Amino acid sequence: PPLYKQRYQFVKDLVGKYKPKKVADLGCADCTLLWMLKFYNCIEVLAGLDICASVMKEKMHRLYPLPADYLQPSERSLTVTLHHGSVAHEDPCMLGFDLVTCIELIEHLEESELEKFPEVVFGFMAPTMVVISTPNSEFNPLLPGVTVFRHQDHKFEWDRAQFQSWALDAAKRYGYSVEFTGVGNPPTGMEDVGFCTQIAVFVKKYPQTSEPAQSKKPTEAAYKTVRFSGN
Ligand code: SAM
DSSP, X not given: OOHHHXXXXXXXXXXXXXXXXXXXXXXXXXXXXXXXHTTOTTOSEEXXXXXXXXXXXXXXXXXXXXXXXXXXXXXXXXXXXEEXXXXXXXXXXXXXXXXXXXXXXXXXXXXXXXXXXXXXXXXXXXXXEEEEEEEBGGGGGGSTTOSSOSSTTOSOOBXXXXXXXXXXXXXXXXXXXXXXEEESOOOTTOGGGOOSEXXXXXXXXXXXXXXXXXXXXXXXXXXXXXXXXXX
């Protein structure tokens, strides 16, 4: 299967395994991943965030309830929220999530945004689990036609050592453990380059039952939000 499907499948497998109730997708683009996650009954809250409102809203109708949801209402209630804003800004709507996904997002961030990203995602949002995927630049020589970056909007592409040192630093600073994996296997004999897409899975080390830090967290909204029922 194409690489983007393998990335979505990776997230779907995690959701199947850990059964998070609240999932946020940062840099959700046209909401394809959110739409796929909608069919997991464990999920009660789905949130998307993107800096580009038009791409996010283009196919958001896919997240609306289906006729079957009216004909055969299920026990679970699903609330979907879409937020127009940047991962460089904190907004209280992103608090309390079990899983936050950032699929092919970080390489699109400007230097100043990337600098704020760990504090916003791990420090402020502080979900139980975070998944971050990004290209592995060591794989690039195997991709036809790729000279500098895989996409002209990429601000950087990291090799495994760069991504892992960035991720380990964030994990250490904010109290997460992190494991590295990926999707897109290298061809036989070229295993040394690693996966085409590198993935880090972070898990909070000391999950808090009560949230004492919450009191000092801002309550002011930074994002523009649409909220609706998904079933
Ligand atoms: N996650 C999707 C996927 O895997 O199919 C889309 C990834 S797309 C390559 C990157 C997305 O990140 C774009 O939709 C872009 O608008 C969004 N983005 C870029 N900078 C952002 C920021 N600072 N805050 C939120 N989203 C941002």
